[in-house]
Each structure stands twice: as C-alpha cells, then as structure tokens.
Amino acid sequence: MIGTRGLLLGGLVTVLGLAVAIHVWPTAPPPATFPPPLFPPASDQPITPIPGALDLDPRLVALGRRLFHDKRLSRDDTVACASCHDLELAGGDARETAMGVDGQMGTLNSPTVFNSAFSFRQFWDGRAATLEEQAEGPVHNPIEMATDWAQVMAKLRGDAGYVAEFSALWPDGIQPAHIQRAIAEFERSLITPDSPFDRYLRGDANALAADALRGWDLFRNLGCVACHQGVNMGGNMYATLGVMGNYFAERGGALQKSDLGRFNVTGREEDRHVFKVPTLRNVARTAPYFHDGSIATLDKAVDVMARNQLGVRLAEEERWALVAFLRAQNGRLPLIAP
Ligand code: HEC
C-alpha cells in the first residue's frame, strides 16, 4: 500500500516536474543570481579529467559569444575581450603583457580563458569570485577597455539585434548584470576535454608516451602536484611565488605593484607575492609564462618552478620529461566560430 502510494506520489512529482520544466523552458529569464564556480565531484585523485560537456544555456552562450567579440565594450571601439583572449591563441594573446585601448601596455600577462570555469577564483590575485564578477573588471580598467557600463549600454541599446536578443531573455532588456551573465556562460563553454593525459586518467594506458609518463611520475614525486592539482591542474589554491628562491631577484627589473599579487587584495604581509596557482591545461599553447609574462618558453618555466617552488635543480632528462607531460595537457579546442 505504502509502496503504491510512494509510486503514485513519485509519478505525480515527475509529472509536475515535467509540467514545470515544459512551462518554464524556454521563455523564463535565466536566474538573476550568478552561479558559483563549477567544481567536479570530490575525488581521491589529485587531478581529475575535464568533463566532456557542461550543462549550459545555449541562448546565453550564443549571446555571450557575440559580446565577447564585440569591440563596443571598449571606449573607442577598438578592443574586445577576444583581443586579449583570442580563441585562436588558446584563449590568451601570446604577448608578455596585455595591450588595451590606445596601445597601452599593462604589467600582467593575459591568462587563458579556456577552462576558467573550473577555477575557484578569477585573476592572478584571485580578486573576483566568479566569471560574472570578473567580466566587469576589464570594462572599467583604464588601460584595458577604459569605459563604463553607461557608455557600453548606450551603444548596445542602439543595436536592434541586441535589443531583441536581450529582451527575449530578460524583461528588463540590456543590463550590465545580463551582459556579465551571458559572457560568463560563453566562457563556461570554452572547456578543453580529451587531452592525452585525461584519456590516460580515464583508463587508456596508451594515451601517454613514455617520456610523458616519466614526467607524470616526476610531477607527483617532486611535488608539482601539491599546487597544480584538481580538474584544472591549478586554479584551486594560492601559493607564494618563490617559496624556495627569489624569483624577482632572478628576473631583475623594477618590482611592479602587480608583482605583489594577493597582497594587493588583503594587505596582509603573508600574501606578498602570493598568486592563484594557474592552470596547466593547454600550457604548451599559452606562452609566454608567469603573471609578468617574463618567461618565454615552457622549458624555462619548468626550470624556474622546480628551483623557486621546490628547491630542485632538474637534470636535462627530467626537464624534458616534465615538458613532455605538460604537452600532454593539450585538450580538444572549443569551437572558434559559432
Ligand atoms: C587589454 C587586454 C584585456 C582585455 C580587453 C580583457 N582582458 Fe581578461 N585579462 C587580461 C589580463 C591582463 C588578465 C589578468 C589580470 C589580473 O589578474 O589582474 C585578465 C584576466 C581575465 C580572466 C581571469 C582568468 C584567470 O585565470 O584568472 C578572465 C576570465 C578574463 N580576463 C576574461 C575577460 C573578459 C570576459 C573580457 C571582456 C569583458 C576581458 N577579459 C577583457 C587582459 C584582458
């Protein structure tokens, strides 16, 4: 009896659920609140494969793709998000540091936007909690897009296509929060599954060549994995740059404010030169390296890391193997054109 009632109740809930789903889709506006960063299910593995696809709202992804490539998001219509996060350059710009409106150069390297959905915070110093929150930064940054929402919205509201698209999604039409929401959803579509290493993690013993396998061994045994871990091989913790060495003395040149890292956010002494550990996904495609873009090659980046983070001087063969392992992090690239 109870079983039957349970079944009936279950059936009713399902029917109601379906009715709600059918009723709501596709006319309801996306939720007003920003979704939290994505975390894969807990795992006892230090690194987990990138999932094949995420459950995204295709309407937002399409709108976000347009906005991401739209130069009207900058003061003089010369710079789009894609200018510094080029999908054909693995989501970066291949420059040491970023170039914004009027050719102004920043002091930080443009990180890739690929797989940024999996990072616990955004920016080198982690000052943005979500991709939505992050998207506001470059618009206002005087050496990036150098504009403000009032200006951007005035331009976009003059575009009948955008007016129609936003109004179809949200009753209040074009708003900064909706722009941020759409761009962030598009960024969530920029994931790169199926790297050789992910195939290896999924059980394909032949996915890694011998040198990359040796590199994976070193990556764990030397301790790289203590910081570069999780689904993004990074992006889930902060660490000091130069635990075992003095990176900045080695680099030379004047110390920039941006070299202070997370100290700029918290003002705490222990956060001096602390950075979000960057992802190593597709890292062979995103030279130059480090927050200051000062390291040109992956060979050198691996050496600098081993010395400054672990106090280890790598033998030639070890560096070779680690680089082979990092090359095996190249995943399937997202669609460039819609
Ligand atoms: C002028 C070049 C430039 C433009 C334009 C630009 N960015 Fe960036 N982006 C950067 C730089 C440099 C950083 C690192 C800044 C920092 O950490 O303080 C960054 C960081 C990010 C990050 C964080 C990635 C991570 O791993 O921490 C995301 C996401 C991102 N940008 C998305 C965007 C979006 C969306 C736009 C357009 C609204 C945009 N960017 C416009 C240069 C640019």
Ligand code: HEC
């Ligand atoms: C104590 C934590 C820690 C350890 C251990 C560590 N890293 Fe890093 N790694 C970082 C941080 C933090 C950065 C970013 C530094 C910066 O740009 O200022 C980084 C950056 C990198 C970069 C450059 C990424 C980019 O996109 O610019 C590479 C490559 C790298 N690490 C590889 C390794 C390898 C290989 C090992 C082991 C030999 C290793 N790391 C060990 C914390 C660590």
